[in-house]
Amino acid sequence: MLPIKKPDLQHLVDLHARDIVSLVAVIMKVKPMGTLIVPLGIKRWFQRFCENHGLVCLEEEPSDTYQARIAVYQDEETARLGKTVKEVCHLFDEVRRNHSISRRKKACERFSKALTRLEGAMFGYPECCVEFHAERGPSSRAKAYEEFLQIGKDQSIPVEFWAVAHAPCSSTCRKTLETGRKYLDALADFSEQLNDHVKSRLLLPRFYQTGGGRFIDLQPLDYDQRREKLSISKEKFEEEARMRLTEPFEIVLCDVPRPYVIVGAPEVPPHKTSFPNPNMIGIMWLAFVPGSSAYMVNAKTGKLALYIVDEKWIPKVGEEWRSSSNFRIYRSTR
Numbered sequence: 356m357l358p359i360k361k362p363d364l365q366h367l368v369d370l371h372a373r374d375i376v377s378l379v380a381v382i383m384k385v386k387p388m389g390t391l392i393v394p395l396g397i398k399r400w401f402q403r404f405c406e407n408h409g410l411v412c413l414e415e416e417p418s419d420t421y422q423a424r425i426a427v428y429q430d431e432e433t434a435r436l437g438k439t440v441k442e443v444c445h446l447f448d449e450v451r452r453n454h455s456i457s458r459r460k461k462a463c464e465r466f467s468k469a470l471t472r473l474e475g476a477m478f479g480y481p482e483c484c485v486e487f488h489a490e491r492g493p494s495s496r497a498k499a500y501e502e503f504l505q506i507g508k509d510q511s512i513p514v515e516f517w518a519v520a521h522a523p524c525s526s527t528c529r530k531t532l533e534t535g536r537k538y539l540d541a542l543a544d545f546s547e548q549l550n551d552h553v554k555s556r557l558l559l560p561r562f563y564q565t566g567g568g569r570f571i572d573l574q575p576l577d578y579d580q581r582r583e584k585l586s587i588s589k590e591k592f593e594e595e596a597r598m599r600l601t602e603p604f605e606i607v608l609c610d611v612p613r614p615y616v617i618v619g620a621p622e623v624p625p626h627k628t629s630f631p632n633p634n635m636i637g638i639m640w641l642a643f644v645p646g647s648s649a650y651m652v653n654a655k656t657g658k659l660a661l662y663i664v665d666e667k668w669i670p671k672v673g674e675e676w677r678s679s680s681n682f683r684i685y686r687s688t689r
């Protein structure tokens with residue numbers, strides 16, 4: 356493999372670390388395809404970079420204000436297959452939306468599961484995890500993290516779990532560990548510099564792993580070293596958090612890089628529930644009650660970044676998303 360050019364490296368690090376892993380795994384042919392979140396500023400470069408590496412890329416849906424969702428395929432044949440699967444999925448969703456299917460509910464469920472299995476295979480996800488997801492639905496993403504909590508391993512999750520894009524079927528899923536290791540090894544072969552960058556990013560603690568797989572990486576900061584430069588003191592933030600969350604809650608001052616995906620939505624004050632949103636980047640104060648609620652403000656501007664409590668959030672998304680694994684900080688180990 357030729358050494359990667361400096362301008363390419365500069366753009367590549369604008370992708371989230373997990374997406375860098377996915378992209379390189381597709382380039383190195385250890386993964387058939389991946390869907391990546393690409394910041395708009397690097398979209399054109401990204402498409403050229405993929406073409407230069409022999410990949411086929413297709414935009415999944417129109418870009419929003421923050422990012423494009425781009426599917427990358429290792430070759431034309433996989434791209435054609437991927438496109439057909441996507442079309443079938445869209446068609447099925449449309450039929451389900453526009454027609455009463457109650458009489459054929461069972462058949463539709465079976466078809467929907469078959470599609471999930473097909474998609475899982477296209478992405479190269481382990482069969483056990485695909486099967487679990489097909490049977491239990493998207494909120495099953497929480498299961499592995501609930502198990503990590505139960506066995507006291509939530510602060511030492513194997514880094515391989517951070518390197519994969521799928522929801523692991525359990526905290527001990529051997530296939531997930533193998534898949535993550537294969538991707539990380541491919542990255543190490545592809546570029547030493549990129550590998551160093553990704554590893555340092557994957558090892559950052561992350562907040563709120565499970566709701567739809569959304570999370571923010573964060574670097575905890577020392578308050579005493581920063582206090583001069585912050586407009587919101589720890590005491591002030593603690594007082595604010597006390598008015599909004601039930602005690603006891605945890606507090607952390609942290610630096611938040613651009614999240615994996617950015618979500619914007621109309622909000623009903625005083626809450627701000629879209630996660631992760633564009634206001635969550637920079638030096639932040641974060642307070643959270645593990646499992647149930649969180650409050651976050653920018654420590655320099657005082658601007659609200661997140662105010663979410665279970666009573667507000669669960670009715671909106673459905674009871675199946677309630678999980679002890681929500682609103683927590685997870686850490687990874689090498």
Ligand SMILES: [Zn+2]
Binds near residue numbers: 483484525528531
């Ligand atoms: Zn599995």
